Amino acid sequence: IPCSAFLARIYCPLILFLDLDLGSSEALRLVNGPHRCAGRVEVFHSHQWGTVCDDGWDLNDAAVVCRQLGCGTAMSALGLSGFGEGSGPIWLDGVSCLGTEATLTECSFKPWGHHACNHVEDASVVCSGSGIASIPKLRLVGGLGKCAGRVEVFHNNNWGTVCDDSWDLSDAAVVCRQLGCGVALSAPSSAQFGWGTGPIWLDDVSCTGKETDFFECPAKMWGSHNCHHGEDAGVVCSASNSSSVDLQLVDGPHRCAGRVEVFHAGQWGTVCDDGWDLKDAAVVCRQLGCGGAEGAPPQARFGQGTGRIWLDDVACAGSEDALAQCRARPWGQNNCNHREDASVVCLGTGTTNMSTVRLVGGPHHCAGRVEVFHNEQWGTVCDHGWDLSNAIVVCRQLGCGAAVSAPTRAFFGRGQDPIWLNSVTCVGTEHALVECQARPWGNSGCTHEEDAGVVCAGDAHSCGALKAQL
Template identity: 60%
Template sequence: SGVSMAAELRLANGSTHCEGRVEVAHNGTWAALCDEGWSLAEAQVVCRQLGCGRALSAPGGSHFGQGPRQMRLDSVSCVGTETALSVCKTKPRGNGTCHHGKEAGVVCAGNSENDQVRLVNYGSRCAGRVEIFHNAQWGTVCDDNWDLLDAEVVCRQLDCGRALSAPGGGQFGRGDGIIWMDETNCTGSESTLSACRARPWGINNCYHGEDAGVVCSVVSSFAPVRLVDGPGRCAGRVEVFHNEKWGTVCDDSWDFMDAKVVCRQLDCGTVVLAPRRARFGQGQGPIWLDNVNCMGTEAALSECRAKGWGVHGCEHGEDASVVCSGNHRPSSEALRLVNGPHHCAGRVEVFHNKQWGTICDDGWDLNDAAVVCRQLGCGMAVSAPGLSGFGQGSGPIWLDGVSCRGTEATLTECPAKPWSHHTCNHVEDAGVVCSGNP
């Protein structure tokens, strides 16, 4: 792997700090990268890692001049979604194929250092509390006037697709340090958040309970997965939905870590087997993924390192499979969303003691909503409305003070007050809007 490239990365000999010859720290000195196999995918990762926006081009042939004496002899291969070049795959190359005159370069759209923005506290770079870098310090943004137009600019700046929601009220936790922006008023077309109209830097009448957040569309773009031709929904041949088609996964390097992610994504418990060689029969259509290499902690199979979509040297006799311990949805029957436009949005109700009841909105936030959406197979949480946004329920108020981390498999795993202990009424019934509409 390319772990040795994690330490430092720089662009040399460009007209700005966001373009130039790509150099990495290697054995205490700087080394250039070879342009063999160098493409926009690798350039995008470099630009993202350096906070330089999106990649515009990936020139080779020493476009930015010849670099240091040393050159790395391994080639880098990225999907393009990685957060750092060190995460990309590397493979050795013979001495003769890489020499001066073949250095790789990038040209990024560019963000000045003070334009940098990030989303934190949600476990995804494309959703979380908004933080902006100004005057050598990260700070938050107040939610006064915060709306989808502002969120749209953040999502574009981070190359995260479109804005799905713009939650305020510290729903991604309270930041610390300075509150840099207040009364932000973007038109939606700005290239950076700092280009939007707002009060002067650091001038506000806010506290961190008003920290603004963003959920972008890329965060909900995990490719759906299913297990087919097995004895139940939790065992079978792995198929992934991409480009409007279901396709299979090649078994090259397929192992328990990869299977673990599939079982988690499907709420199917733990891994029992990770069979290869089309154990559950050969699939049809495209082979979407090959050389899948999961750490085991990813939320979806499409988040794992792999070759590019559809890039493989396989046939369907190598289709990968999974057998998980569960063969039914764990307790999704005990949870429902009602009074919404579809079954992936609405007032949250839980089944307890042979009766449906509601949840109080005290402390209700996107981490709690994320667990509900995952449990129901409804994708990611887009918003977590309180104050009976989907109407007032009836019957008991079962839960109050729910405080999920966001990684739990079911809502009942989350800390909360004991069943039916609350100081609420149905005006405070909690709701959820998920990204999916299956």
């Protein structure tokens, strides 16, 4: 989505209205078919809709499109402009999905706009669904967004919860996929997002993790359980990072200490100190790239804020990557005043130069080839030993949420400058790539065909980053 106030007003509301959760700034649609779940595949990139070439287009690719659009399963993957020839750019070619991806942009493909096709080869999809709106059957509540919270299902005209007996990451993966919320980061148990009310509808849920519909998973009969609401199951998905709370610490000695303020509904506001503790502070420090938490002062230690008190009763486990993943009251509901504004003191000072690492050649600044700045020059990283632990550190350093994958073999194209690092070995808890073990600078023995890449869950150019302009 273009970062101008005028275009943001046009495109962001449209995309939010369609409820497209894309994992990036590119939108997706099916056109010229009988309904919105069948038609020619079109993607939005660089301010313009364009088509997809049918080279290698198959049912795995179609499955991802149908899942992303909430259109059920893929019935067919048509080539040769089965729903008519498009116009404008042909944006994607050589698309190759495994079929389990949550969004099309997680699949491999040639660089945007690179192809040897014409519109006679436009790809199409027919999904099992019709796209007709219906009552939602699955939701996450009690978190700070639709992609983190207590799992609730709709049955017999009533919302109810899911018991955490045998609840694990495979179950959470299906929930995240069905809700269009990316991949599952955790599957909290013991009512981490608060006790639900009403029936406990499901117990002993046992998903393989590959299902496209949560209700395909084995479980006890509806309403049959031996649980109470203290065992309500929860889920945290990767997309909760991309819509995470804009956050800052103000009126302190540096950017890593001060009064906690969050941005919501076009306005900065504070956080009440009810229940505020070091676990909550740890999440704030982690999200801001400020190291560990040293203190969580209550009672407006850094002065009273003004405006709204947005959050109250925040209750983080301490392991979350963003405040949006923590349990809290709904936005704006509190019984506080600004004398109770919460604060944080982090161990870091925020003076680290975050621009010493970047991702280039991808669809946005949270996915691409890894480049590091050394000796006054940008260079790449060799993929020897490159894995998800390394990618986690890069995503954390860039404020891009969770790591989705760690592509190798110059997936995002070959660099041209020095290969600065090789055999990088991160534990995954480091706050910057330079804290990880590696060979000495410039000692690589690699070629640019081995350049490492990273795909993070977040995208700082999403509509959420434009709220202040709307």
